[in-house]
Amino acid sequence: MAALDALAKACEARPGEAADAVQGVAPAYVAAPATVAEAADLMRTAAEHGLTVVPRGAGTKLHWGAPPESCDLLVDTRRLGRIVEHAAGDLVVKAEAGLALDELRGVLAGAGQQLALDLLPPGGTVGGVLATGVAGPRRLLYGSARDLLIGITVIRADGVVAHAGGKVVKNVAGYDLGKLFTGSYGTLGLIVEAAFRLHPLPSATAYVSATASDPAQALEMAQAVLHSTLVPAAIEVDGPDPITVAVLLEGVPGGVPPRAEAARSLIGGRIGESPPEWWARLPDGEVLAEVRALPTALPDLFAELPDGRARIRGSAGRGVWHAALPADGADEALTRLRRHGTAVALTAPAGARLDRWGPIPALPLMRRVKDQFDPGHRLAPGRFAGGI
Amino acid sequence: MGGMARLDALADRLSRIVGAGSVLTDPAELATYDCDGLTYHRATPGIVVLPDTAEQIAAIVRACAADGVPYVARGSGTGLSGGALPRTDGVLIVTSRMRRVLEVDAANQRAVVEPGVINLDVTRAARPYGYYFAPDPSSQQVCSIGGNVAENSGGAHCLKYGFTVNHVLACEVVTPDGEIVELTEGPGYDLLGAFVGSEGTLGITTKVTVRLTRLPETVQTLLAGFDTIERAGEAVSAIIAAGVVPAAIEMMDALSIEAAEAAVRCGYPPGAGAVLIVELDGPASEVDSQFARVKELCAEAFEIRVAADDTERGLIWRGRKSAFAAVGRISPDYIVQDGVIPRTTLPEVLARIDALSREHGVRVANVFHAGDGNLHPLVLFDGAEPGAGERAEEVSGKILDLCIEHGGSITGEHGVGIDKAKHMPRMFTAEDLDTMQMVRCAFDPAGLCNPGKVYPTPRLCGEVPGRRTGVHPLVESGKADLF
Numbered sequence: 001m002a003a004l005d006a007l008a009k010a011c012e013a014r015p016g017e018a019a020d021a022v023q024g025v026a027p028a029y030v031a032a033p034a035t036v037a038e039a040a041d042l043m044r045t046a047a048e049h050g051l052t053v054v055p056r057g058a059g060t061k062l063h064w065g066a067p068p069e070s071c072d073l074l075v076d077t078r079r080l081g082r083i084v085e086h087a088a089g090d091l092v093v094k095a096e097a098g099l100a101l102d103e104l105r106g107v108l109a110g111a112g113q114q115l116a117l118d119l120l121p122p123g124g125t126v127g128g129v130l131a132t133g134v135a136g137p138r139r140l141l142y143g144s145a146r147d148l149l150i151g152i153t154v155i156r157a158d159g160v161v162a163h164a165g166g167k168v169v170k171n172v173a174g175y176d177l178g179k180l181f182t183g184s185y186g187t188l189g190l191i192v193e194a195a196f197r198l199h200p201l202p203s204a205t206a207y208v209s210a211t212a213s214d215p216a217q218a219l220e221m222a223q224a225v226l227h228s229t230l231v232p233a234a235i236e237v238d239g240p241d242p243i244t245v246a247v248l249l250e251g252v253p254g255g256v257p258p259r260a261e262a263a264r265s266l267i268g269g270r271i272g273e274s275p276p277e278w279w280a281r282l283p284d285g286e287v288l289a290e291v292r293a294l295p296t297a298l299p300d301l302f303a304e305l306p307d308g309r310a311r312i313r314g315s316a317g318r319g320v321w322h323a324a325l326p327a328d329g330a331d332e333a334l335t336r337l338r339r340h341g342t343a344v345a346l347t348a349p350a351g352a353r354l355d356r357w358g359p360i361p362a363l364p365l366m367r368r369v370k371d372q373f374d375p376g377h378r379l380a381p382g383r384f385a386g387g388i
Numbered sequence: 389m390g391g392m393a394r395l396d397a398l399a400d401r402l403s404r405i406v407g408a409g410s411v412l413t414d415p416a417e418l419a420t421y422d423c424d425g426l427t428y429h430r431a432t433p434g435i436v437v438l439p440d441t442a443e444q445i446a447a448i449v450r451a452c453a454a455d456g457v458p459y460v461a462r463g464s465g466t467g468l469s470g471g472a473l474p475r476t477d478g479v480l481i482v483t484s485r486m487r488r489v490l491e492v493d494a495a496n497q498r499a500v501v502e503p504g505v506i507n508l509d510v511t512r513a514a515r516p517y518g519y520y521f522a523p524d525p526s527s528q529q530v531c532s533i534g535g536n537v538a539e540n541s542g543g544a545h546c547l548k549y550g551f552t553v554n555h556v557l558a559c560e561v562v563t564p565d566g567e568i569v570e571l572t573e574g575p576g577y578d579l580l581g582a583f584v585g586s587e588g589t590l591g592i593t594t595k596v597t598v599r600l601t602r603l604p605e606t607v608q609t610l611l612a613g614f615d616t617i618e619r620a621g622e623a624v625s626a627i628i629a630a631g632v633v634p635a636a637i638e639m640m641d642a643l644s645i646e647a648a649e650a651a652v653r654c655g656y657p658p659g660a661g662a663v664l665i666v667e668l669d670g671p672a673s674e675v676d677s678q679f680a681r682v683k684e685l686c687a688e689a690f691e692i693r694v695a696a697d698d699t700e701r702g703l704i705w706r707g708r709k710s711a712f713a714a715v716g717r718i719s720p721d722y723i724v725q726d727g728v729i730p731r732t733t734l735p736e737v738l739a740r741i742d743a744l745s746r747e748h749g750v751r752v753a754n755v756f757h758a759g760d761g762n763l764h765p766l767v768l769f770d771g772a773e774p775g776a777g778e779r780a781e782e783v784s785g786k787i788l789d790l791c792i793e794h795g796g797s798i799t800g801e802h803g804v805g806i807d808k809a810k811h812m813p814r815m816f817t818a819e820d821l822d823t824m825q826m827v828r829c830a831f832d833p834a835g836l837c838n839p840g841k842v843y844p845t846p847r848l849c850g851e852v853p854g855r856r857t858g859v860h861p862l863v864e865s866g867k868a869d870l871f
Contacts (some may be wrong), residue, residue: 089625089732090761111633133578146581147554154823162823163816168728170760171797172540173804173815174586174842175824176553179581188577200631223495227518229605231670252799255674294496294575319496342574363568365830366577372826383574 003049007031007073010041020074023052023067024350032077036096036153036161036192043190044159046073052378053157055186057098057125060134063174064288064346065185066356069382074118077127080192085109085167093150093168094195097127113198116142118280127191132346133183136280137234137248140317142199151176151195153189153216157374162189169197180369186380188373188386202233203251206260209246209276210269212239215302220246221267222298222308222316228266237321238278238313245269245316246276283311285324287348289334293341295319304336327352334358344385357385391477395434398455398479402437405447410485412436421480424465424472425527428723429806433460433474438482442560442568445481446615448534450566450839452479458808458836461592462506463532468724469805471587471841481592483534489513489583490595497600498557501629503534503593507541510598519600522549525801526709537593540585542681544636544708544803545667547759549601551801553584560595564832568593568594582827587803588838590831604669607635608679610688612664613657617641617754619688621734626685627666628731632678638665638708644715644753644766645707649713654707657691664689664758665708686866711755712766719751719768721777723784726802727791729760740790741765750776756810762800763791789814804842812844822847 001352007013007029007205029051033039048052051072056062057242058078077098084094088111095104101117101124108114117129130152135144149251153164154177164177181188214217222235225247245267249259260271284387293301295316305312306329314321323343325333330345331354337343338358345356360366363386368376370388382388401459403411412418412669413435423430439445452459458478465472474480486502489509493499494517499510502649507528510521525531531541536552537559549555558572559580562804583590584865614620615707620639627634640648641662648654656663666682686692695701707714715722729737738754745752755767765787769780788811789796798811812821821843829849831837839846 019579087730087732089629091628092730092731143550143554146578147550156823160819163820164824166759166795166797166815168730168796168800170542170546170551170757170762170800172542172551172801173797173799173808174821175827176540176581176813177824177827178587178776179578180827181580182581200633203631226497227602229602229671231602231604231674240580250670251674252677253676255671258673259671294493296495317497328507343571344575357575360576361572361574362579363576365569365579368830369577369579369827372830388576 003051004029006045006049007042010045011038016074022056022062022071022074025068025071027054027071029072030076032076032079039080039155039190039192040161042075042157043155043157046378047131047158050376050378051369052381053190054130054338054380055127055190056122058100060121060124061128061134064132065383066069067382068380072213075190077125078224087167089197090112092150092169092195093198094167094193095126097125099126099193101126101129102337108198109201109287112201114201115196116199117145120280120282124179126194130182130194131184131186137217137220137236139320140235140315141231141233146179149178149182152181152192152195154181155190155192157189157376157379160325165195167195167228179364185383187370187384188379204251204256205273206249206256206259207246207272207275208249208263208267209244209272210267212243212245213242215239215299218243219296219298220247222295224266225263226295226317228262230263232317234262234264234276234315235317236279236314237298237316239277239311240305244276246279248275278313282322283313283324285309285311286327287325287330287352287354288346289323289337289343290346291321291337291341291343293319297340300336300340304333304339330354360385394455394457395477398451398457399435399592401451402435402448402479405451406437406439406444410438421462421474421482423466424462426468426470426472426805426807427471429473431474431476433480434477435479435481436482438485440485442562445562445592445594446566446568446629448481449562449564453564453566453834456834456836458839459590460838461538463535464506464530466527466531466795467535467729467803467805468726469799469803469807470541471803471805472696473806486594492517493517494600498554498597499600500597501533502595503532503537505533507531507533508538508624514600515603518603520603521598522601523552524557526712533596533598534593537596538586538653539586539801539803544638545756547637547757548633548635549562553581555599556580556584556596557599558597559583559593561591561593563591564834564837587805587842588863589828589841591837599746603714606675607667607669608675609665609667609695609704610683610686611656611693612666613660613684613691614662614664614689617738618735619660620664620759621738623664623686623688623862624734625732627682628759630681630685632682634666634682634759636665636667637757639663639756639758640708641754643751643769644755645715646710647718647753648707648711650717654703665704708755715753715766715768719770721769721771721781723767725763725765725767725784725787725800727788727796728800729761729763729765729794729796731759732795734758734761737763737790737794741787744783744786748779748783750779752783757800760800761796791813806841809842809844812842821845844848
């Protein structure tokens with residue numbers, strides 16, 4: 001118990017239990033730092049004892065990525081739950097990693113502002129959305145977490161606290177470690193704080209949704225809106241059976257209705273104040289994949305889906321979709337989807353035999369980055385691309 | 389082999405890669421490449437090479453690596469931080485011959501271009517399809533996309549549209565190993581995000597896939613003249629607080645207006661203590677109502693002019709875009725700063741800059757991107773006057789201190805380069821800089837790719853992180869100083 005005693009000197013720590021397991025791998029210890037200093041102590045202690053470390057926030061995406069090869073210490077970030085600074089006049093917020101995004105949303109809404117990220121799935125934390133790099137429909141207008149992140153504080157594998165970026169939107173001093181950590185699944189360090197640029201909440205919104213007869217028509221509809229001057233916040237396609245194209249318009253009360261009418265004249269369908277029920281939700285399936293391809297590849301992607309039980313949904317403007325696939329034949333489906341772009345299996349049933357990542361350009365460089373940040377390969381080992 | 393002999397031998401090898409006509413070794417020719425847009429720092433490159441292809445650049449980098457010779461990439465050489473300052477003992481790899489627009493794919497809102505393509509030429513290629521390339525640095529008529537990628541260039545409209553990094557979808561890169569790799573948004577680490585803005589220290593981009601942005605349905609621009617800079621600043625705060633996201637909000641103070649009038653006769657409202665340029669773009673139904681709101685919020689202005697068409701818009705922008713060069717009309721020399729502050733601290737910081745100016749007897753003209761707090765103070769001096777340059781440097785450094793003190797940054801868009809590397813330890817801890825340079829060590833462990841830029845003290849890449857004890861070996865050997 002020497003390790004647990006040492007961890008407990010850094011912060012709250014306890015033995016791990018079966019319920020703490022990360023994809024079936026139960027941690028020996030669970031620790032919950034409440035401050036950045038505690039988190040640094042904890043990581044330094046873990047380094048001294050050679051412990052493998054997996055971070056977790058709310059746990060909503062812990063089943064994403066490959067199972068860790070080992071997890072001696074689970075770091076629960078939820079006590080790092082403060083808003084460090086909300087500079088409303090500067091449209092900037094800095095928050096700790098364990099803060100629930102819903103809570104953040106509530107606070108920002110009070111000032112008429114938002115962090116323009118859709119919660120996919122709901123219930124996540126600041127750290128979790130960064131570690132997985134997930135984004136929803138409004139990525140078309142606002143980009144994804146990497147585009148909104150302006151500063152980051154991390155604890156390195158050796159316990160050293162490091163910052164990059166800052167709390168101003170416009171800043172090119174030094175390397176942008178925030179982007180490197182976004183989507184890194186805890187394999188480079190522990191994210192403890194993040195600063196984001198904010199946007200005003202729109203005072204009016206409208207959704208226009210229409211059914212397409214086939215994927216080719218869905219593409220035509222999406223392209224018509226994409227190339228218009230209506231500046232949609234999102235263009236989503238969901239299908240098959242039925243295939244729906246839905247558009248989100250945000251703006252001022254006098255501006256949105258004529259834009260919505262113009263969008264309806266392009267794609268037909270109906271205008272509503274609320275989105276289709278599938279909007280900003282991940283499709284349900286045994287295997288969930290993120291697929292990236294040219295927007296015009298949409299009909300090709302539909303053609304590659306296995307018959308019957310598969311579904312694809314996502315940003316027809318940006319060319320980023322989520323596909324839900326049955327486990328049986330998922331590997332073949334992923335291979336076929338990769339003819340048109342990339343496909344990464346975010347989730348898969350335990351023991352499923354499939355190539356999660358597909359070809360990874362620049363993998364040797366990625367391994368070298370990992371070796372620099374985590375030479376002992378103790379951080380979320382095996383969770384990431386190429387077995388990193 | 390001595391330094392010169394080694395470069396001579398390397399020049400022969402480079403000639404075999406690109407042809408003798410594309411390797412410059414004549415001192416007069418080399419001298420034309422001795423600085424970028426920041427003429428304050430000069431160094432004549434050992435060799436200049438003008439490749440046509442990525443494969444040639446890869447071979448050049450391998451040749452340099454084999455000989456342990458440093459190399460620097462350069463596009464149009466318009467950078468303002470000395471990021472493309474050559475090495476006298478090294479090779480300058482100039483991408484200006486690689487200027488083909490390879491593809492415009494409007495259906496997918498992207499274009500593929502070579503690194504030497506001029507920023508504005510991407511927009512020219514895209515405009516027939518109703519698209520443009522959003523990042524618009526003031527030098528956009530001459531600066532290259534490769535340089536934009538290296539510096540993560542911004543521009544007046546990045547308040548709404550973001551920076552180069554938000555508009556780059558993929559880069560083909562020659563790594564310091566001399567390999568050609570594709571950095572994409574695909575699976576794995578976001579190396580693309582780390583590469584863009586790395587100021588040429590992680591490799592050389594040889595092909596860039598950029599995002600194209602739909603031309604807006606309408607653009608509305610106004611010029612507002614205020615009695616004082618404080619009142620102009622209040623109008624900016626009111627516009628942001630009203631939830632309006634303009635495409636641009638630019639401010640100029642009385643001294644910079646005077647310079648612009650002298651240079652281009654922009655005809656700004658006479659007697660103005662400050663002018664604001666506010667531009668909105670987007671769907672007409674949105675812009676019209678928001679623009680009316682902006683005009684209300686500029687009620688303290690003594691004059692508001694609205695551009696009736698593109699010609700009038702061009703006239704409004706003319707004064708602002710010429711401001712840097714125009715300062716030459718009122719001062720023989722000047723230093724351009726690029727500090728950033730949280731926008732809400734603008735009144736306080738401007739007052740402090742004014743106090744610094746009076747205290748040191750150094751004139752400072754203020755031109756800035758008011759919407760995002762990116763200051764471009766122009767510190768004026770006469771280099772012929774003894775001690776004037778030093779005083780200007782001192783004021784300039786103190787302005788950066790003000791930016792850091794107020795939670796800002798030493799550079800918003802010009803980059804750190806050679807010029808501001810010494811200021812990095814005031815903004816970041818030694819641990820922060822050490823951590824950033826882990827990325828450098830992953831890409832360029834030999835430290836040959838644009839060395840000496842961005843970071844004041846190189847990290848020795850062989851070390852185990854966090855296990856360093858005692859004096860840094862580079863300090864001990866006298867090769868580096870601690871700042």
